[in-house]
Amino acid sequence: MISKKMRPLVENNxxxxxxxxxxxxxxxxxxxxxxxxxxxxxxxxxAPSSVNQAIADVLLEEDxxxxxxxxxxxxxxxxxxxxxxxxNRRFGTRFNEENxxxxxxxxxxxxxxxxxxxxxxDEVVTFAPYFLEYRNYVAxxxxxxxxxxxxxxxxxxxxAALRNMITERTRAVLINNPNNPTGVIYPKEIIIRMAEVxxxxxxxxxxxxxxxxxxxxxxxxxxxxxxxxxxxxxxNAIVVYSFSKSLSLPGERIGYVAVPEDAEDAESLTQAVVIxxxxxxHVNAPSLxxxxxxxxxxxxxxxxxxxxxxxxxYEGLTECGFQCVKPQGAFYLFVKSPTADxxxxxxxxKKHNILFVPGSSFACPGFVRIAYCVSCDTIRRSLPxxxxxxxxxxxxx
Ligand code: PLP
Numbered sequence: 001m002i003s004k005k006m007r008p009l010v011e012n013n014x015x016x017x018x019x020x021x022x023x024x025x026x027x028x029x030x031x032x033x034x035x036x037x038x039x040x041x042x043x044x045x046x047a048p049s050s051v052n053q054a055i056a057d058v059l060l061e062e063d064x065x066x067x068x069x070x071x072x073x074x075x076x077x078x079x080x081x082x083x084x085x086x087x088n089r090r091f092g093t094r095f096n097e098e099n100x101x102x103x104x105x106x107x108x109x110x111x112x113x114x115x116x117x118x119x120x121x122d123e124v125v126t127f128a129p130y131f132l133e134y135r136n137y138v139a140x141x142x143x144x145x146x147x148x149x150x151x152x153x154x155x156x157x158x159x160a161a162l163r164n165m166i167t168e169r170t171r172a173v174l175i176n177n178p179n180n181p182t183g184v185i186y187p188k189e190i191i192i193r194m195a196e197v198x199x200x201x202x203x204x205x206x207x208x209x210x211x212x213x214x215x216x217x218x219x220x221x222x223x224x225x226x227x228x229x230x231x232x233x234x235x236n237a238i239v240v241y242s243f244s245k246s247l248s249l250p251g252e253r254i255g256y257v258a259v260p261e262d263a264e265d266a267e268s269l270t271q272a273v274v275i276x277x278x279x280x281x282h283v284n285a286p287s288l289x290x291x292x293x294x295x296x297x298x299x300x301x302x303x304x305x306x307x308x309x310x311x312x313x314y315e316g317l318t319e320c321g322f323q324c325v326k327p328q329g330a331f332y333l334f335v336k337s338p339t340a341d342x343x344x345x346x347x348x349x350k351k352h353n354i355l356f357v358p359g360s361s362f363a364c365p366g367f368v369r370i371a372y373c374v375s376c377d378t379i380r381r382s383l384p385x386x387x388x389x390x391x392x393x394x395x396x397x
Contacts, residue, residue, distance in 0.1 A: 009136065023355050036354045036382035038370040041180065041331065043248040045302045045373070051247055054295040058288060067291055071284060074274045075102025075256070079290040082297040083256050091229040099261060101273045102285035104253040106216045106242035110137050111280055113212055113238055113257060114172075116272035118143040123169040124212075127157045129334065129364030131180050131214070143171070150364050155182040155325055155334065159193050166201045172210040173198060177227055178217040181362045181369035182334040183310075183327020185221060188228040195234035208236050208264040216242040216255070217330040219300065222307050225328040231260040238263070243293075245331075245373075246301055254289035306331050309372040309379055316383040317370075321395025331373040334359070338393035342368050348392060352385040 002010065019039035026035045058067055074080065080097035087095050103109035114124070120142035126134055128150040138145040148161045162173065173194070177186045186194075198209050213230045218241065221227050230237040242255035259270045277284070313333060314326055323336040335356075337345040342358045342365055349356060349368075359367030372379060390396045 005139075019355050019357055022350070026350075026353055026355070030353055033381070034353055036352075036374075036378055036385060038354070038356045038372065038374060038382075041245070041371050041373060042250060043245055043301070043331075043373050044375055045248050045305050047248040048296070048299045048301065050299055051249070051292060051296050054292045055288060057295070058291040062291060068287060071287065071290075073278045073284050074270075075100070075285055076287075076290045076294070078294050080256075082294050083258070086297045087229075087258065091232065093229065093231060094261065095258060096261075099259050099266070099270065101257045101259075101270060101277065102290055103240075103255050103257055103273075103277055104282045104285050105244050105250070105255045106214055106240050107133065107137075108253065108277065108280075108282050108285070109240040109242065109255050109257045110134075110174075110212070110214060111140060112273045112276040112282070113210075113240060114138060114141050114143070115276035115280060116269060117171050117210060119171075121169060122171045123167060124172045124174050125162060125165055125170055126174040127162075129155070129179075129181050129359060129362035129367070130174075131176060132361055132363065134174060144169075146170075147363055152336075152364070152366070155179065155184040156190055157186060157194065159190070159197055162194070163197045163201065166197075166205075166209065168205050170201070170205075170209055172212050174212045174214065175230075176214040176217075177230075178221060178327075178329025180217065180330055181332045181357075181359070181364075181367075182325060183330045183332045184325060185225050185227055185328045188226065188233070191228045191230055191233050198234060198236070202236070210263075211237040212240060213237060214240050216245050219246040220303065220306060220331060221329040222303070222310060223328065227329065231258070231263075235260060235262040236264055238269075243289075247296070247299060248301060249289070252289050253286055254293070255285070305376070306373065308376055309374070312376065312379050312383075313370065313372050316379070317386060319396075320383075320387050320390035321393075322386075322390060331371060333370040333372060334364075334367050335370060337366050337368055338395060340366060342366055349389055352389050354382060354385050354389065 023037035080100040083100045084095035118141040122143040124138045125146045127148045135145045239258040244250035357369045
């Protein structure tokens with residue numbers, strides 16, 4: 001018999017995965033080219049060829065025992081140094097390798113950080129809409145996720161509401177920038193004001209409140225938009241980064257956690273993240289990927305490809321009459337459902353072989369998430385189907 005804690009998770013297996021399965025079913029019925037599956041955030045841009053080359057070179061050139069061996073649980077020293085140097089070059093920070101822990105993607109990193117800081121009954125505050133796994137990650141440590149309701153006009157964080165929702169039990173505020181599912185970027189001014197709220201609440205309650213910034217989409221920012229680097233504005237900030245999207249490596253499970261030296265208890269916090277990573281069973285981040293990063297730390301994905309998709313889909317959908325905030329980052333559009341019940345809208349879309357995910361999967365009903373990390377051709381071919389869908393709701397009258 002499975003545990004009581006797991007039962008609801010098994011029963012409510014993620015709506016995104018259900019959609020993915022539905023996509024495969026429809027493709028079997030109508031042919032893959034006639035199904036427009038916008039349900040999954042799986043990058044369609046291939047990993048840069050230099051990354052594949054570096055993996056091959058590591059295998060050919062480096063000592064096999066080292067490449068496939070255990071290393072310090074925090075990661076290879078030269079990999080952590082490469083990460084720290086890259087951050088310092090790009091963001092004017094002062095990291096050294098001791099401040100960096102290599103982890104298994106953002107999911108592994110978030111779990112290690114949450115395990116490191118949470119006691120049962122503690123609270124983590126986040127802003128709706130958010131990546132729903134946050135709820136499970138926080139529950140893993142018998143803590144509670146508290147949601148700040150969304151501002152559905154801008155999808156920027158409501159800082160007055162945040163202030164009211166921080167309590168004695170709040171250990172951390174968790175943000176995701178650029179944001180999944182809205183594609184919105186929280187600008188520097190917002191982060192500065194958020195930091196002021198957190199400092200004030202830290203003084204009130206007499207303990208640290210960490211700002212955890214989940215950043216798998218950091219490099220996916222368009223039209224020159226800047227993603228502020230949180231440790232520059234708040235010292236109790238922890239950055240959780242992943243190469244899943246920035247180098248199209250989601251299956252390889254590689255990322256890092258950065259803890260600035262002036263965070264409270266920085267040394268024991270970093271140590272706790274390393275040990276959490278170990279006792280959670282990850283032990284260390286995948287070795288081959290760490291070796292690759294020493295050679296490829298500043299490689300970039302084909303941002304143009306995502307940007308082309310973003311423009312095509314945003315323009316196509318808004319011309320049909322759909323409403324959505326123009327995304328500045330990530331690879332998602334968060335579109336207002338023309339009916340209050342967005343599940344109904346998802347069902348209607350399915351009849352046109354269009355698949356997307358209901359906003360309730362991101363704690364924000366009344367919207368749907370459309371992932372445009374698909375081929376440009378899929379988007380082009382989907383537009384007539386979107387037009388018919390809009391006609392059904394009399395949007396383009
Ligand atoms: N956080 C957010 C907001 C995500 O969208 C995802 C994946 O889609 C993750 C974390 C997990 O990323 P990773 O594959 O690096 O574990």
